[in-house]
Amino acid sequence: MSKSLHEVPVTTLKGVGAALATKLDKIGISNLQDLLFHLPLRYQDRTRITPLGMLQFGMDAVIEGTIAASDIVMGRRRSLVCRVQDGTGTVTLRFFHFSAAQKNSLKKGSTIRCFGEPRRGAHGLELYHPEYRIVSDSSAAPVEETLTPIYPATEGLTQPRLRSLCEQALKFIDNPDALQEWLPASVRDQHSLWPLTEAVRFLHKPPPDAELATIAEGVHPAQQRLAFEELLAHNLSLQQIRQRVRLQTGMALPGTNQLVDKFLGNLPFQLTGAQQRVFKDIHSDLSQPTPMMRLVQGDVGSGKTVVAALAALQTVESKHQAALMAPTEILAEQHYNNFSNWLKPLGITVAWLTGKTKGKKREQQLELIRTGEAEVVVGTHALFQDEVEFRHLALAIIDEQHRFGVHQRLALREKGRKIGAMPHQLIMTATPIPRTLAMSAYADLDCSVIDELPPGRTPVNTIVIGDDRRNQVIERVRAACKEGRQAYWVCTLIEESEALQCQAAEVTAAELTEALPDLSIGLIHGRMKPAEKVEVMNAFKEGHLHLLVATTVIEVGVDVPNASLMIIENPERLGLAQLHQLRGRVGRGSVASHCVLMYHPPLSQQGRERLQVMRESSDGFVIAEKDLELRGPGEVLGTRQTGLVSFRVADLERDKALLDTIKIAAEHLITIAPTHVQPLIDRWLPQGDQYADA
Ligand code: ADP
Ligand code: MG
Numbered sequence: 001m002s003k004s005l006h007e008v009p010v011t012t013l014k015g016v017g018a019a020l021a022t023k024l025d026k027i028g029i030s031n032l033q034d035l036l037f038h039l040p041l042r043y044q045d046r047t048r049i050t051p052l053g054m055l056q057f058g059m060d061a062v063i064e065g066t067i068a069a070s071d072i073v074m075g076r077r078r079s080l081v082c083r084v085q086d087g088t089g090t091v092t093l094r095f096f097h098f099s100a101a102q103k104n105s106l107k108k109g110s111t112i113r114c115f116g117e118p119r120r121g122a123h124g125l126e127l128y129h130p131e132y133r134i135v136s137d138s139s140a141a142p143v144e145e146t147l148t149p150i151y152p153a154t155e156g157l158t159q160p161r162l163r164s165l166c167e168q169a170l171k172f173i174d175n176p177d178a179l180q181e182w183l184p185a186s187v188r189d190q191h192s193l194w195p196l197t198e199a200v201r202f203l204h205k206p207p208p209d210a211e212l213a214t215i216a217e218g219v220h221p222a223q224q225r226l227a228f229e230e231l232l233a234h235n236l237s238l239q240q241i242r243q244r245v246r247l248q249t250g251m252a253l254p255g256t257n258q259l260v261d262k263f264l265g266n267l268p269f270q271l272t273g274a275q276q277r278v279f280k281d282i283h284s285d286l287s288q289p290t291p292m293m294r295l296v297q298g299d300v301g302s303g304k305t306v307v308a309a310l311a312a313l314q315t316v317e318s319k320h321q322a323a324l325m326a327p328t329e330i331l332a333e334q335h336y337n338n339f340s341n342w343l344k345p346l347g348i349t350v351a352w353l354t355g356k357t358k359g360k361k362r363e364q365q366l367e368l369i370r371t372g373e374a375e376v377v378v379g380t381h382a383l384f385q386d387e388v389e390f391r392h393l394a395l396a397i398i399d400e401q402h403r404f405g406v407h408q409r410l411a412l413r414e415k416g417r418k419i420g421a422m423p424h425q426l427i428m429t430a431t432p433i434p435r436t437l438a439m440s441a442y443a444d445l446d447c448s449v450i451d452e453l454p455p456g457r458t459p460v461n462t463i464v465i466g467d468d469r470r471n472q473v474i475e476r477v478r479a480a481c482k483e484g485r486q487a488y489w490v491c492t493l494i495e496e497s498e499a500l501q502c503q504a505a506e507v508t509a510a511e512l513t514e515a516l517p518d519l520s521i522g523l524i525h526g527r528m529k530p531a532e533k534v535e536v537m538n539a540f541k542e543g544h545l546h547l548l549v550a551t552t553v554i555e556v557g558v559d560v561p562n563a564s565l566m567i568i569e570n571p572e573r574l575g576l577a578q579l580h581q582l583r584g585r586v587g588r589g590s591v592a593s594h595c596v597l598m599y600h601p602p603l604s605q606q607g608r609e610r611l612q613v614m615r616e617s618s619d620g621f622v623i624a625e626k627d628l629e630l631r632g633p634g635e636v637l638g639t640r641q642t643g644l645v646s647f648r649v650a651d652l653e654r655d656k657a658l659l660d661t662i663k664i665a666a667e668h669l670i671t672i673a674p675t676h677v678q679p680l681i682d683r684w685l686p687q688g689d690q691y692a693d694a
Contacts, residue, residue, distance in 0.1 A: 003177075003178070004033075004177065004178065004179075004180060005031060005032040005033040005036065005169070005172060005173070005178050005179050006031050006032070006033040006034075006682075006683065006686070007031065008031055008032045008033075008172070009021075009030065009031055009032075010024050010029060010030060010031060010032065010034075010035060010165070012032070013032075013165055013168045013169065014168060015161075015164070015165075016165065020157075020161075023154060023155075023156055023157050024157070024165075026154050027152065027153070027154050027157070032169045032172055032178075033179065033683070035165060035166060035169045036166070036169050036170070036173070036179065036200050036204070037200075037226070037648055037649065038151060038152065038162075038166075039151075039203050039204075039223075039226075039649065040149030040150055040151050040203065040204065041150050041151065041152055042150050042212075042216065043147040043148060043149055043150065043206060043210075043212060043215070044060050044115070044147065044148040044150060045060065045061075045062075045147055045148070045208065046062045046115055046143060046144040046147075046148045047143055047144050047145065047146065047147065047208040048062065048143055048208070049062050049063060049064050049113075049143060050062060050063055051063075051086060051088040051089070052065060052084070052085070052086045052088050052089035052090060052091050053088030053089035054088070054089075055089065055091060055118050055125050056118065057118055057119065057120055057125065058117060058118065058119075059117070059118065060115065060116070060117050061115070061116075061117075061118065062113065062114070062115050062143060063084070063086070063091060063113070063114050063115075063127075064086060064111065064112070064113045064114075064135070065084040065085050065086035065090075065091070065111070065112065066084065066085055066086070066109065066110070066111055066112075067082050067083070067084055067106060067107065067108050067109060067110050067111075067112055068083045068084065068085045068090070068108065069081075069082065069083045069108060070082045070083075070103070070106050070107055070108055072103070077096055078096075079094050079095060079096050080094070080095040080098045080102070080103055080106065081093070081094050081095075082106050082112075084112060084114070090124065091118065091124070091125050091126065091127060092121055092123065092124065092125070092126040092127070093106075093112075093114065093126070093127050093130055093132070094121070094126050094127070094128050094129075095128075095129055096128075096129070097129075105134055106134075110134050111134065111135050111136070112132055112133070112134055112135070113132065113133055113135050113141060114127055114130035114131065114132040115130055115131045115132075116128070116129070116130030116131065145208075146205035146206060146207055146208065147205070147206045147207070147208060147210060147212075148163070149163060149166070149203075149204055149205070151163070151166070166204050170200075170201060170204055170205070173197045173200065173201070176197075179196060179197055179200065180196075180679065181195055181196050181197070182196075182229075182673075182676040182679055182680045182683070183196070183229065183232075183669070183676075184669070184672060184673050184676070186668075186672065187665055187668060187669060187672075190665075190668075191228065191661055191665060192221070193221075193224070193225045193228055194221050194222055194225040195225075196225065196226075196229070198222070199221070199222040199223075199225040199226055200222075200226075202222040203215075203222050203223065203226075217654075218651060218654050218655075219654070223649065224655070224658070226649040226650075227647075227649050227650040227651070227654075227655045227658060228650075228655075228658055228661075228662070228665075229680070229683075229684070230647055230648060230649050230650045230684050231647075231650045231655065231658055231659065231662045232662050232665055232666055232669070232680065233680045233681050233683060233684035233685060234647075234650075234684065234685065235662050235663060235666045236666050236669070236670070236677050236680060236681055237681045237685050238444045239444070239666065239670075240677070240681065241444045242293065242444040242445070245290075245291055245293055245422065245444070246290050246291070247290075248290070248291055248421075248422040249289065249290075249421050249422065250288070250289055250290050250291035250292070250394075250421055250422050250423070250424060251289065251318075251320060251394045251421050251423075251424075252286075252287055252288060252289040252318075253286040253287065253314055253315050253317075253318035253320060253394055253395070253424070254286075254287040254318060255283070255286070255287070255313075255314035255315075255317040255318055256317045256318075257317070258317060259313040259314075259316060259317050259346055259348075260310055260313045260314060260317070262346055263309065263310070263313055263342060263343075263346060264310075266342070266345065267306070269454065271303075271306065272302075272303065272450075272452045272453070272454055272455070273452060274298075274302070274449075274450040274451050274452035275302075275303055275306060275307055275450060275452075277448075278296055278298075278307055278448040278449070278450050279307050279310045279311070281294065281446075281448045282294060282296075282307070282310070282311050282314075282426060282448070283310075283314060285424065285446075286311065286314050286315065286318075286395070286424055291422040291423065291424050291425065292395075292424035292425060292426065292446075293425050293444065293445050293446060294425070294426055294427065294445060294446045294447070294448060295427045295428075295429065295445040295446065295447045295448070296426065296427065296428045296429070296447075296448050296449075296450065297428075297429055297430075297447065297448070297449045297450070298428070298429075298430065298449065298450030298451075299430065299450070299451075299453065299584075299619065299620040299621070300430050300580060300581060300583075300584025300620060301453055301454075301457065301584050301587065301588055302430075302450040302451075302452065302453055302454075303450065303453075303454055304399070304428045304430065304450060305335065305338055307428075307450070308324060308335075308397045308399070308426065308428060309338070309339060309342055309343070311395060311397060311426055312324065312339070312343075312376050312395065312397065313343075313346075315375075315394050315395040315424075316348055316375040316376065318394070319392075320375075320392045320393070320394030320395070321369075321372060321374070321375055321376070321377065321390055321391060321392055321393045321394060321395075322375070322376050322377070322393075322394070322395040322396075322397065323376075323377045323378075323379070323383055323390070323393055323395070323396050323397065324339065324376070324377070324378045324379075324397040324399065325379060325380065325381060325383050325384070325396065325397065325398050325399065326378070326379070326380060326399045326400065327380070327381075327399070327400045328380070328553065329354055329356065329380060329530050329533065330533055330534075330537065330553060330554070330558065331399065331400065331558075332352075332354055332378060332379055332380045333530070333533075333534055333537070334537075334558065334559065335378050335399065336350065336352050336378040336379075339376060339378055343376060348375050348376055349368065349373055349374045349375060349376070350374060350375075350376045350377070350378060351365045351368040351369050351374030351376070351377040351378070351379075352365060352377075352378055352379060353365045353366070353369070353377065353378075353379035353380075353382055353383055353388065354379050354380040354382050354530070355380060355381075355382040356530050357379075357382070366387065366388065366389070369388060369389065369390055369391070370389045370390070370391060371391060372390075372391030372392060377390075393423050394421075394423050394424060395423055395424045395425075395426065396423045396424070396425050396426070397425075397426045397427075397428065398425065398426070398427045398428065399428045400428065400429060400430060427445065430581060430584070430620070456590055457587060457588070457590075458587065458590065458591070458592045458593065459587065459618050460583055460586055460587040460593045460594065460595050460618060461592065461593070461594045461595070462583065462594075462595045462596075462597065462614055462615045462618075463594065463595070463596045463597065463615075464571075464597045464599065464611045464612070464614070464615055465596065465597070465598055465599075466598070466599060466600070466601045467569065467570075467598050467599065467600050467601070468601065469598075470598065473567055473596055473598055474512070474515050474516065476565070476596070477489070477512075477516065477519075477547060477565065477567065478516055478518075478519065480564070480565045480594075481516075481519050481546035481547060485562065485563070485564045485565060485591065486540065486543065486545070486546055486547070486548070486560065486562050486563040486564070486565075487546065487547050487548070487563060487564075487565035487566065487567065488547075488548050488549075488550055488554065488563060488565070488566040488567070488585060488586070489508065489512060489547060489548070489549045489550070489566075489567045489569070490550055490551070490552065490554070490566065490567065490568045490569065490582055491504045491505040491508050491549065491550070491551055491569050492551075492552060492568065492569055492570045492571070492573050492574055499527065501525065501526075501551045501552070502525040502526060502527045502551060504551075505523060505524075505525045505549055505550065505551045506523065506525075508549055508569070509521060509522075509523040509549040512547065512549060516547070519546040519547055520544065520545050520546055520547075521545065521546065521547045521548075521549060522536045522539055522540055522545040522547070522548045522549070523536065523548075523549045523550070524536045524537065524540075524548060524549070524550045524551075524553060524554065525550065525551040525553060526551060526553045533553075536548070537558070540560060540563075541560050543562060548563075552574070552578065552582065554582070554585060558585050559585075559588060560585070560588070561588040561589035562589055563585065563586055563588070563589075564586055564587070564589060564591050564592070564593040564594065565586065565593065565594050565595075565596075566582065566583060566585060566586045566593075566594070566595045566596070567595075567596045567598055568582055568583075568595065568596070568597050568598065569598050570598070570599060570600050571597040571598070571599055571611060571614070572599045572600070572603060572604075572607040572610070572611065575627060576610055576613060576614065576623050576624070576626065576627035576630075577620070577623065577624055577627055579597070579614055580614070580620050580623050580624075583595045583614070583618075595614075597611055597614060597615075599611065606630060609630060610626075610627070610630055613626045613627075613630075648684070
């Protein structure tokens with residue numbers, strides 16, 4: 001049996017030495033399989049000769065004719081100009097750089113064949129620096145039989161070079177072992193997929209009649225075949241990670257219900273049906289000796305914190321520690337307050353640790369965590385630094401997962417491994433992840449959804465108006481606050497710069513203080529000291545402030561039920577999911593709430609559509625799906641947030657229609673061809689093992 005192409009280094013090919021190999025490596029090509037998956041960006045048609053009379057501006061073409069004149073012209077730039085005729089018309093070739101040898105070969109009477117893009121010149125169409133050759137006998141110089149690929153290249157790597165390498169690599173796949181077909185015929189039939197080698201061959205050398213428009217869109221069956229396989233491999237890999245985690249030893253935490261029941265008895269409300277159902281999932285996961293890996297999605301205000309507390313209590317009942325990690329100091333602080341209020345009456349010690357916990361206080365907290373005296377620990381990602389030693393951590397709850405991403409998730413598992421057993425993981429996100437994305441980004445997690453809001457909430461009324469009516473909006477704030485309600489005023493900025501955003505908030509706070517002298521106005525932003533932030537937040541919570549001017553730091557988690565009005569400046573700059581998060585800060589009490597989206601005119605068509613979605617829907621899932629539709633997955637998840645691996649061929653947006661079938665195909669493949677799973681993963685995720693181990 002011959003070698004599989006991923007085992008054949010590019011240096012095997014004719015003409016590839018160390019220098020070229022380095023260049024190829026730069027664009028991710030080290031073996032022949034890489035080379036064949038390095039697909040053309042577009043194609044040129046050199047399969048026929050275009051009569052000069054039919055040449056069109058801007059359309060690449062092969063032409064052939066006789067050189068009627070060849071002169072050096074001294075215009076603004078010295079150039080060599082040849083006039084070529086073929087009986088149907090004429091074209092001018094123009095060379096600004098040319099050698100003496102070149103000039104001699106381009107002499108009157110020679111027959112020349114060129115390829116280039118016609119431009120408009122002073123005397124008709126011109127080709128600048130066309131590729132050309134002098135042909136002595138035209139019939140002996142055949143045109144190309146297939147379209148000519150243009151590859152993604154890099155400096156010092158020319159198209160002819162890449163073409164010749166791919167040509168050589170393509171010869172290898174005549175051997176069926178070289179690029180193995182891992183998709184059984186039944187899978188291919190079911191999803192109408194081309195055989196792999198056929199797809200690869202087609203994309204490198206499409207026939208002259210190939211549908212270039214379809215290829216340009218990336219939806220040609222040959223491309224879809226590869227995208228399908230790649231997505232399938234990713235899905236299989238995530239499933240594999242999930243299975244490996246399941247094989248790890250975890251700690252069974254069956255609980256006793258004592259603390260849970262007491263806690264529920266103390267709550268001023270009943271759990272919603274959805275909260276009960278989701279806790280039931282968690283309860284049963286925690287009772288097993290395999291590590292839980294569960295994602296809880298719940299819209300803003302659906303009451304995820306209570307569910308997290310229940311999970312922590314079950315852990316404490318089973319004599320282990322639970323940790324809750326939040327993405328920001330403010331949110332961590334808030335969770336800490338909630339947990340302290342709920343759990344201290346039950347005799348539970350809650351420790352608190354963030355990057356900003358310093359000195360003696362830090363020592364104290366670390367000690368509580370190490371000895372296990374603190375059964376529950378709340379903090380930021382500082383919790384997972386090396387110096388933090390848990391006595392017996394058995395549950396890690398991560399709030400607002402979308403801000404952490406796959407890598408932190410893996411780091412956490414690593415932490416678990418260091419302490420001998422893998423902690424259970426509960427991941428909570430308030431940014432609903434569109435189902436299709438969840439399937440690719442979070443296929444390693446089980447998922448529960450809190451799909452019901454606590455009773456008695458009145459939906460937020462959302463208003464979209466231009467900032468030319470700012471004064472009216474300010475009046476509205478005054479009126480609401482006079483009625484004893486509280487309001488947020490959120491400042492946004494395009495720039496990623498937190499400093500600028502904070503500055504804008506400071507300016508706005510000053511303006512509003514001037515405009516509304518009878519209101520007490522607070523300011524909160526990311527650059528304030530944690531203690532200051534807490535102070536402002538508490539003042540707002542306790543009703544000492546009417547209006548809180550804020551940056552998007554208040555996006556997640558902040559919970560002040562009496563706040564029923566929110567103004568968001570320049571909402572067109574934010575993603576819909578983020579707007580939904582922000583808006584979720586109001587509508588938490590029983591009075592009717594309002595959210596004013598105060599945009600800066602003029603709005604683009606897409607901007608208008610997006611704000612319209614906010615007006616019409618209050619369902620985070622609907623909004624997320626719409627956002628995905630309007631902006632695509634990269635934007636929606638944001639690279640920072642996803643940990644999504646990048647794809648070679650597939651494109652989550654373009655290929656989202658495939659995603660539904662991928663899951664079915666993956667299950668099918670595992671059943672009928674389990675031995676194909678690993679080779680498929682290895683083909684598309686050669687670094688996959690790093691993840692798989694974690
Ligand atoms: P989120 O899911 O956005 O994190 P929280 O956990 O902050 O939501 O809950 C939002 C508010 O709803 C809190 O004030 C919380 O106490 C309250 N809450 C949670 N569950 C219920 C319930 N079942 N009935 C009434 N209020 C609830
Ligand atoms: Mg929350």
